[in-house]
Amino acid sequence: MELWSSLLCLLLICTLIQTLLSVSKSSKSKRLPPGPIPYPIVGNLLELGNKPHKSLAQLAKVHGPVMSLKLGQITTVVISSAPMAREILQIQDLCFSSRTIPESIKAHNHDQFSVAWLPSTTQWRNLRKISNTHIFTTQKLDANQHLRRKKIEELLAHVQKCCEAGHAVDIGKAAFMTTLNLLSNTVFSVDLVNPNSDAAQEFKSIFWGIMEEAGKPNLADFFPVLKKIDPQGIRRKMSYHFGKMFQIFDKFIDERLESRKTSGSVANVDVLDILLNLNQESQEIDMTHIKHLLLDLLVAGTDTSSNTLEWAMAEILCSPETLSRVQAELNQIINVKIQILN
Ligand code: HEM
Known part of the structure; x- marks a missing residue:
């Protein structure tokens, strides 16, 4: 309790000084909306x-x-x-x-290596070039399409099973699981959400940890004077989660390099293969950037896609007219018979 009251006093004093200083500077120069x-x-x-x-x-x-x-x-x-x-x-x-970087993202210096957070510099342009020319091309995505098709079939089977049993489908959970597995198969050729695997369970809890810390309002983001103190421990917890995530990536990378040695061949199937080839053949990307890019892809691609899907479904359910138009369009275009639970 004493620690919190001292912190609050410190915050009040520093903020007061900051406010007085900024008021005494010319407020006329600020033409804010x-x-x-x-x-x-x-x-x-x-x-x-x-x-x-x-x-x-x-x-x-x-x-x-x-x-x-x-x-x-x-x-x-x-x-x-x-x-x-x-x-x-x-x-x-x-x-x-460019934009203000949240304190949580600075854990493990992620902001200094991440394509998602770097300002528009040569380093960012190189990472964009690698993503555009080696990862997100139609040709590359078509080549590993089979890795994702199975996950969609599993999602459809799950929805079908719920329909037959008369159970409601938890769209948020199904969308999150499917999106993360779609991405983890594209990147590593493995399921990262799998109730039968201990490694997958560990990954899921680290992933949730990252989402939770990144989503919390952080006092240090709104009162820069608190950055060093990290009053809610968000940066510290994020450091722990990023560290664990990098350990998992290290394991995937070591296993892949080992299997390449044993088999004597170099595949070019998933994103990890592509990045390791770029590292070994043309030194276009080093291991540190590879790990930060893998983190970006998984984190930037999962919550965004699954939340968009969940919101879209929630909005559609609230609008019967839109719902029947979507059903008619799906029927017409991909010939899917849609069943609605009563
Ligand atoms: C509905 C789904 C998605 C939404 C709404 C979304 C939204 C966004 C937005 C708004 C940004 C710009 C952020 C900023 O600079 O302020 C961004 C960047 C990015 N997204 Fe997504 N995203 C989605 C899906 C994905 C997926 C599936 C992936 C990866 C497989 C991905 C990877 C990235 C990356 C790497 C960046 C950084 C790009 C750069 O700065 O050059 N996103 N996304």
């Missing part, structure tokens, strides 16, 4: 509530599609309309392509 008036110290943080996407939509109705908020000590500009998003992300993309 309109937004709600911030409270001292916490700014507009309390206005976000526990459903920030809804609160932001509500605030945008009052302040417009480009509005500024003060989240703790961080000035944040929120874009809330499609035309404004296009302006920022497509037309003025170079000006806005």
Whole structure:
């Protein structure tokens, strides 16, 4: 308790000094978009509530599609309309392509090696080139399509079984499991979610750990003075999870290199093969970048896809007209007979 009150005092004092210094500088030079008036110290943080996407939509109705908020000590500009998003992300993309890095991502210096977090530098361009020319080409994806087809068949069989038994399908869980296995098969040719494998269970708990820490609001992101203290231990926990993840990658890499030695042949099937070939043949990528890229692909590809699917299904279920249009389209295009549980 004493530690927390000392921390709070320290935060109050530092924030007060910071606020006084920034007020004494010229506030005229700041031409920020309109937004709600911030409270001292916490700014507009309390206005976000526990459903920030809804609160932001509500605030945008009052302040417009480009509005500024003060989240703790961080000035944040929120874009809330499609035309404004296009302006920022497509037309003025170079000006806005760098961003603030959350503290959690700095664990194991991930921000300094990750294609997803690097600013637009030569290092980022090289990683993009490797992804575009060696991993995400139609030819490469077609070559390892069989690795994913089986997972889709398993998902369909699971849905069919639930339908026949009259059980509801947990879309979120099914989507997460399928997406992670689709990716892990594309990358390593293995299932990383598998109730019968201890290694897969360990992976799942590390993966959840990363998602959980990355998704938590971190005081150190809103009050930079707290970065060193890491008051919620988020960076420390993320370091642990990243470390465990890298150990798993090391194991996959060692096993693959060993099996190549034993068989005497070099395959070019999954992403790990492709990256190891690039490392050994042309030294286009080193082992550190390989491991950070593998982390990016798994983390960036899983939650995004499965959440989008879950949200889409939830929205469709709330809109009977859209639901019947989707069913008709699926029937017409891929000739799937859709059964709905009553
Ligand atoms: C519905 C699914 C997805 C959504 C909504 C989504 C969304 C995004 C967004 C918004 C960014 C830009 C982030 C930023 O720079 O601020 C991004 C970047 C990225 N995504 Fe996705 N993503 C999805 C699926 C995937 C999948 C399946 C993969 C990998 C297999 C993936 C890998 C990446 C990578 C590597 C980057 C960094 C690219 C770069 O900065 O050059 N994403 N994604």
